[in-house]
Amino acid sequence: MPLLVVGSLAFDSIKTPRGHVDRILGGSGTYFALAASYFTEVRVVAVVGDDFTPEHEAVLQRRGISTDGIERARGRTFFWSGEYGENFNEAKTLATELNVFQNFRPRIPRQYLNTEFLFLANIDPVLQAEVRKQMPAAKLVGGDTMNYWINRKREDLVETLKLMDVLLINDTETKMLAHDSSLPRAANKVLASGPRALVVKHGEYGATIFFREGAFGVGTHPFRAPALPIEEVRDPTGAGDSFAGGFMGYIASQGELSREVLKRAMFYGGVMGSFAVECFGPERLTKLTREEIDARFQIFRELTHLDHESR
């Protein structure tokens, strides 16, 4: 089934201990759409400026991504510049220029309105809610947010969370959102306030999905997917968006919304995140094959599964 993402298309300048790149294609929408494109038909809703050329758009189109929802505004495209230290844990933001993104009001093309799988990437929760309300047919709505919105627009965010089925955020954001330093307790508080499932991303340690009682199946057992121990991380930018793309893309490709599908989606999320960090920018995500992806899925399986169940 098709999957629609509303997010940012951007230009990024990135410096890591392994090198640097200048004004390359980036943004949550780019990473998400490319990662998801290996699983299902992807539709992008975003805004770009005059500096976004047909060649940039072709990066998405070559992966079969529908770009009819990309609005062109006068001015420059969203620009971000950041630097990572030796541990790659968190980027130090050097510059953020919202540019055309500042006045972004997502408009969903008419032919997209009945898309059943929707992902609200990390944008203003007020806009996320507007999009969600335009698409009442959506069967599964995933979303992201960040500390900026948790701190500045908590009330709006809390309302928006009620419109999401699965929220994907990291450990710190989960604890901040719930005002609780215990991750499992914080996760349960988040689930009580909105989404039916919460994916907490642990960076190099993988991710855990927590379920609300009865959501997508029976019980509340969480499920943890690993991340691959990658020898040479070049650039962690977009890893979380790529995880979300693999996760949502796989779910949209399946006929049912079951715990098993969501668990396998966690693995595919980890797989796409692990590819993303191998190169600067989204480059690695532009030329994968489904065979490479499934081979890495098997590596993730071997990394975590016991073969025999004897004692």
Added chain:
Amino acid sequence: MPLLVVGSLAFDSIKTPRGHVDRILGGSGTYFALAASYFTEVRVVAVVGDDFTPEHEAVLQRRGISTDGIERARGRTFFWSGEYGENFNEAKTLATELNVFQNFRPRIPRQYLNTEFLFLANIDPVLQAEVRKQMPAAKLVGGDTMNYWINRKREDLVETLKLMDVLLINDTETKMLAHDSSLPRAANKVLASGPRALVVKHGEYGATIFFREGAFGVGTHPFRAPALPIEEVRDPTGAGDSFAGGFMGYIASQGELSREVLKRAMFYGGVMGSFAVECFGPERLTKLTREEIDARFQIFRELTHLDHESR
């Protein structure tokens, strides 16, 4: 098969956001031995002072642990005092009094000398090497160390690592030991310099075992075991030692040294670590049953294993 541990018996004063305790039984040898005692016969070599009473010894004996190797010296038992903040990540040490531990020279009782499974808990690497050399029959030698020894006795430690089969340390220690900020690369450097397998403990995110090519089986695929998302961590003291006790204890209980045994041992390590943090001190480890342990093993399995392999 019996398992011998050389480590510390200590008294600990611990403060965490959930409470505090004063001068309770602790030390790496205590946590390790108690955790391992659910899997196999355990023998402890350590030193204690006048303040270590028969009642303290009985805590070990009630778990069937052999205490013949506990030396009594004049003076006071090793004392440690520490405090944890809200995130429980690392203890702030408030006091360390080595006391009788300062002049500890481990003496292995004659009847222990042919023990085939040996664990060298976190003590001076020079002493670890002395013990190892007294026990040439040891079939599998596990060991621990810490940043203190990596910084102050690197050369001795490097020699001692050649005498170990499995080293169990955390992420920071691995990177420090290898002078490399990439964990998988650091792990391979450590393996090249000594042990056949390296267990890197990630705290609340579980642990990963890396294998040297050909060690215990074929290939170099790592394996990752989770930690349980525990709602109410009370006291993380001894979690790493309890992991090591579950890991080594399970291995000693098995007939073979295969990859599958080591993988299941990683799960049992995680299980014992997860019990340890539920109460202050080693209390939880004194009254478990094997049924509770195996039930939690199943929870760990459900937390990580996909049930079906369809796409």
